[in-house]
Amino acid sequence: MTNVTTAAADHGSPGPARRARGEQTRQLILETALRLFRERGYAETTMRAIAKEAGVAVGNAYYYFDSKEHLIQGFYDRNQHEHRAASAEILAASTDFAARLRGVLHAGIDVNEPYHSFAATFFKSAAEPSSPLSPFSRESSPARDASIAIFRDVIEGSSAKLDPELRKELPELLWLGWMGVILFWVHDKSPGQRRTRRLIDGTVPLIDRLVGLSRLRVLRPALRQILALIESVRRDD
């Protein structure tokens, strides 16, 4: 809200005439924070501990990050990139829609797996609608768009033939499903989160069949109805 804070928020995208020192300190604080989160958990890591470990004053951390929660955004960005990279390999290997979708979903779980124990701890931050960490918030729209783009790739590069109207909506729908999988995963306490794996393996064939059916003329009215529903619910914010 203050001038200082607004200026600090700009650090996200490195401008042209930016001092190097600031970015360095920012990275130092972020990496120290993520390391301590991994080692001790989110709630158990205090801002004082982060500052002390990074060798700066506690107020300095608040110059670069609006709050403790905002440090998590760095974690999101990192995992997002890892998911994209892991997905690229899978998408290069096959053109079968089901195989592509299944691979991308499993890759997403793989990437997040090491953080399962403390992902739950800060997941609540993401659930609050007003929080900038919410996957539906404006502040996470870059990350959201990047994530939706992965699912667009799943469809575009696949040999699956589907209704053109559905094709436009499907990436966002798959992303929504992915959020559901994440929600399930966070609550999944089974060893290795194998219930989440089973959920993916069981759901993908159903989606695959449904998507294939979308071109049948008999089902056209039903499909239009569903698409109209989505459109009507999306209207006005």
Added chain:
Amino acid sequence: MTNVTTAAADHGSPGPARRARGEQTRQLILETALRLFRERGYAETTMRAIAKEAGVAVGNAYYYFDSKEHLIQGFYDRNQHEHRAASAEILAASTDFAARLRGVLHAGIDVNEPYHSFAATFFKSAAEPSSPLSPFSRESSPARDASIAIFRDVIEGSSAKLDPELRKELPELLWLGWMGVILFWVHDKSPGQRRTRRLIDGTVPLIDRLVGLSRLRVLRPALRQILALIESVRRDD
């Protein structure tokens, strides 16, 4: 965790040889808290303010409630009862499955409507898997079971004919869908949350049709596959 705290937790179900004074204080604190939440919002209401307004020491509130979040459970219970009462009227009016389901969902939104602005504030508490406020937690299983029972009534009292296997699973599935509607509602900033209303009105006919289709012999294998998926995902915790 301490003896005192454990004893306090027992107050939820009034024992036989319980002192009246304690229950009175408990109610006083809870009602004061809910009133202040409504007036000022959850985050803006401090435990000190609740204690002061109720005329007790702050430590006394912690004798009856493990934490500030636990005060919300009282809010849940109250709304749960209101939903049940509002649903009873609707369920007495019609035996049509779609009308019953639609009515119960709208009634649920009606009951929660006055609290929309601050429901979002404490919704994050419910999203954390480890939180006792999570709808999936063991501590909320009584409230969850009561909520599922409403959807069982929707089905049992309806004239809809459906596959017996599906009939067993459907109440819990509808409850899960209801949680999804609530999640949508919490994020819904449209005036009067009319997008949520549209979501309900658009989804209910689809569910109705799907449920009706469940008895068709051609779709039997697909249905069995879905039920098997649910079963496999439910296994082991």
Added chain:
DNA sequence: ACCATAACTTGAACGCGTTCAAGTTATGTG
């Protein structure tokens, strides 16, 4: 009636996230 014990109540104190007025350091300009 008496007292041991459980039920209840108190408020100071702790550690936390966060703020901010005051400092220090680097940079671009004359």
Added chain:
DNA sequence: CACATAACTTGAACGCGTTCAAGTTATGGT
């Protein structure tokens, strides 16, 4: 080179949720 200004850094202080040792009050057994 000097100096005004923006960038950065500091740590004490604030209000919060929560804890707990110490009190007070009511109850059941004798």
